[in-house]
Amino acid sequence: DAGVTQSPTHLIKTRGQQVTLRCSPKSGHDTVSWYQQALGQGPQFIFQYYEEEERQRGNFPDRFSGHQFPNYSSELNVNALLLGDSALYLCASSFRAGGYGYTFGSGTRLTVV
Amino acid sequence: QQQVKQSPQSLIVQKGGIPIINCAYENTAFDYFPWYQQFPGKGPALLIAIRPDVSEKKEGRFTISFNKSAKQFSLHIMDSQPGDSATYFCAAAGSSGSARQLTFGSGTQLTVLP
Numbered sequence: 001d002a003g004v005t006q007s008p009t010h011l012i013k014t015r016g017q018q019v020t021l022r023c024s025p026k027s028g029h030d031t032v033s034w035y036q037q038a039l040g041q042g043p044q045f046i047f048q049y050y051e052e053e054e055r056q057r058g059n060f061p062d063r064f065s066g067h068q069f070p071n072y073s074s075e076l077n078v079n080a081l082l083l084g085d086s087a088l089y090l091c092a093s094s095f096r097a098g099g100y101g102y103t104f105g106s107g108t109r110l111t112v113v
Numbered sequence: 114q115q116q117v118k119q120s121p122q123s124l125i126v127q128k129g130g131i132p133i134i135n136c137a138y139e140n141t142a143f144d145y146f147p148w149y150q151q152f153p154g155k156g157p158a159l160l161i162a163i164r165p166d167v168s169e170k171k172e173g174r175f176t177i178s179f180n181k182s183a184k185q186f187s188l189h190i191m192d193s194q195p196g197d198s199a200t201y202f203c204a205a206a207g208s209s210g211s212a213r214q215l216t217f218g219s220g221t222q223l224t225v226l227p
């Protein structure tokens with residue numbers, strides 16, 4: 001049974017560019033949450049998608065946007081990349097928005113140069 | 114009010130020792146308190162979690178102690194092993210509103226010496 005799958009594993013982008021990160025949730029899960037983890041810090045909540053809609057959002061600018069597809073997979077898009085966007089981006093899936101059984105993927109390491 | 118404060122930032126113990134990591138929260142809407150273990154290059158993995166209606170929960174070598182009145186909770190690792198060397202995060206979440214997402218502490222880097 002596959003867990004949460006994220007792609008790509010590593011990515012290098014130039015300041016000002018746009019990036020798309022992808023996540024496939026664990027089998028049986030229908031909710032996807034995205035987190036940003038800066039080096040040496042705890043993960044920070046970006047937003048959560050359930051039933052193809054953004055249900056909750058953390059304290060992140062509109063440059064961060066997302067999408068959830070009918071098969072529950074999700075994308076995180078970041079526009080106008082800043083050096084400070086360099087981080088590990090984690091996807092966590094769960095069953096039903098508000099459920100607590102979160103499973104995290106291994107993340108995408110984004111480096112902005 | 115969403116903050117979860119974690120200490121210490123780093124911890125070094127000998128094999129067999131009992132490292133203790135502490136967390137404190139402010140938001141009384143939190144009702145789920147998990148601990149995650151993270152190895153380099155990996156995502157956080159759930160170790161153990163507790164609800165506020167119990168004061169202690171044990172799973173294998175891992176124990177959570179919970180003090181609802183003080184709004185504090187801690188992780189104890191019994192008979193620690195070098196393989197336990199990792200970063201540990203406490204977190205908290207609630208069942209409604211803005212508390213529903215996981216709020217993480219800043220992490221504790223644990224080193225268990227052989």
